[in-house]
Amino acid sequence: MATEQNQDAQDLQQEQAEQQTQAENEQAEVSVEDLQAQITNLEENLKLEKARTANAVYEAQKSVERIQRESEKHKDTVLEKFAKELLESVDNLERAIQAAGEDNAVVEGVKLTLKSLLTTLEKFGVVEADTTQGFNADLHQAVGIDPNAKANEIGNVLQKGYTLNGRLLRPAMVMVGQ
Template sequence: MTQEDKSVDDIEQVQPEATEAEAVDEATEAAVEVATEADLVKQLQEAEERASAAQDQYIRAEAEMANLRRRVEKDVENAHKFGQEKLSKELLGIADNLERALQSTESDAADINAIREGVELTLKGLVDVFGKFNIVAVDPIGEPFDPQLHQAMSMVENPDVEPNTVIAVMQKGYQLNGRLIRPAMVMVSKGGQAANKIDEQA
């Protein structure tokens, strides 16, 4: 066997080995591709499941928020409608007493003192109701005029009191929980002879 024949045999032996190696590489690549594709499909399915679960949670959360909003709106509406229910019930007794006082004046033998007594008791009951609901009268006679709480209806010279002093209350004011709901209508002293004397001494 010549040298050339040996080389040809060697080449022929190497070629089948190379072909086998290429086949193994291709099979491995195909297996990797199949495995990778299967993994990708699995990952995609898992991602879709997570997205679906997240969407369900979002839809449920939206529904819960809508229900909560409706409940809160209903509660606020009821608070506006029925917030004064307790006060209204308390005032019903006062209205009943006033009606009884009026009925007692219809007879010819009406005793004015009994009527007065009934009205005084009714007023006391009303003041008690005011106290329960933190309604406080503003009755500032003898106090300095305060434009935050009082409304001056007139000014009168009065030498016996300091200027800007409330000397008469025509209508009481009222505060609810510290907030003015009606100012007191008052008559206020202005600088008279006493004020002039003070000015002269100064």
């Protein structure tokens, strides 16, 4: 009877051990499934954060580009206003040279001053609008008819026109043939 009890005890222990092993295997399987679910969740979160980071970098680059464009536009506007104001001085110097008419030291000084001013303006992109190629409504403003000029050609330039970096700064006021 003792052997039967020992045998029953051993069977009971073996059965408990099998149940415990089976429970541990089930826990291990559940743990692996949980871990795989966590890995999948973390991978999705990583993709989302990478996309957010890429979007933030893109937005930052666009902001920098926009600020640079606005800065260039502002710089061009300021330069345009400044150049327009200087053109008044150029016109006055040209009128002084025409009015003096004589070759004396004062006229030479005014001519040199005008040349220096025009050179400085050219360094910053201000150049005289071309009036030799005929009338161009984009560069010239017709203010009258010149009876001695051919049709669609400029007969007399009343005020020179200027461009700033290829854009019209001030149109040339001209008399055009009919």
